[in-house]
Each structure stands twice: as structure tokens, then as C-alpha cells.
Amino acid sequence: MKKLLNNIKNFFVTIGKYLWNKKLIIGLWLILIAFFAIGGIYTNKMVESRPEDVTEDAQRYYDEVELLDLEYNFDAETLGTSVYIATFTYEGNTYKTFIDKTFCYVEMIEGEELSLIIMSAVKHHAEQEELLQNIAYLVSYDSTTKTVVLEAEGFAGVINVEVVLNSTLDGVSSYTITSQENYDNEYNTDYAGASAPSVENTMFNQYINSGNTVVDTVAGASVGTGVAMQELITLLDLFIDSLEGGN
Structure with missing residues (x-):
């Protein structure tokens, strides 16, 4: 002891x-x-006590900007970074601008360059007014190989579809789907099919065989997978139409 x-x-x-x-x-x-603790307290206090006119100023721009239209960008040279085209009015003038898939400003198309606070008002309206689904995106298009790459946000992750168009640019010659989906799990107990991308392939084949963008999902599969593929197929069809058979 x-x-x-x-x-x-x-x-x-x-x-x-x-x-x-x-x-x-x-x-x-x-x-x-002690220094970092005091600094953190000071920063929080500054955020809490910031002037209300900052919010009011932003709200003023939100009210002065009117979003007229939000559409997909089908220009092959700007695909990927410039996902959408936003048309809006500000102070009586109409503007067009490229924005990305998060609705952030990329480049002005029509009209003078505007301040970032005005462009943040455009982003605000695009997010709030939901003029389109914002689920599927055109990633790239290679006119030499006639290859279109699209992505969609599925239930479990990104669905990537690489499509080779036919020689007349009015239909699909072949495609490859890479998917992170997993619809054969505890949330989809009624599903009895094969693993991913079985559902995605089934829906895409319906589109190719029927030429119709309204396709049925597979019973018991994730609702998120079906919605994502529906939007992706619709977007692909719009892009093919924009090519006008190569003319």
C-alpha cells in the first residue's frame, strides 16, 4: 500500500x-x-446587431426585379456552365443572362452589366418561383461525335446519361447510363427487378421506342429515380428539337 x-x-x-x-x-x-472565444462572441454580436436596412435594401431590389422567363440553354458552346437563360426586367428595361444550375450569374446576353445585388435578386426569384424543375442538366454536346451528356439528381445521387444521336440528329442511336440509385432496399420493398440502372434503362427504352417523353416508371422503384429520369428525358427531347435535325 x-x-x-x-x-x-x-x-x-x-x-x-x-x-x-x-x-x-x-x-x-x-x-x-481566450482570443478566439472572445472573437467568436464579438462576431456573433455583430451579426445579430447588423442594421436592418441591409435586409430592406435587398428586399427593394427583389421587388424591382421581375423574372419573366427561365429556360434551358441549348447553345452547344456554352453548355455546362451556362445551364439556364433568365429573362427579367429592372427599372423598365429587359435583360437576358446566362445563369448556372444554382441560378448564379454567369454572363449577360442582352443588356448592360448589372451589379451583383441585382443578379442576386434574379437568383432569388428563380429559386422562389420555380419556373422549372431544376433536376436535370445538359452537361456537354460534341457535334463531331454527336454525343450529348446529361445529368439528373436522383433519389440517391447523380444519374449520368451519355447519348449518341443518330446521323440525322433527330433521335437516339445509343446510350449509356451510370447511376448511383439503389431502389432495391428497405424503402422500396415492392421492387422485384434488377439492380441499377435497370429502372433508368427501362424508362429510357420506352422513350426511344415510343418517341414520347411521357414514360412510366417501374413499380416499387424510388419515386426520386422516376422523377429524375422523366425530367432528363424531357430535357433531352427539347435539346434534340433545338438541333432541328442538324439544320
């Missing part, structure tokens, strides 16, 4: 000497911790 007590005593003595030798370092760490 006496030996155990001596061992405990020696342990604390050793720790005490170590802390004494390292007191300068510990002190510096305590100062840094």
Missing part, C-alpha cells in the same frame, strides 16, 4: 514539474483560446 501511495505521489510530482517547465507554452495556448 505504501509503495502504491509513493508511486502516485511520484506521478503527480513528475506531472507538476512538466507543467512548470511548459508553463509558457500552456499560457500561450490559454491566451489563444
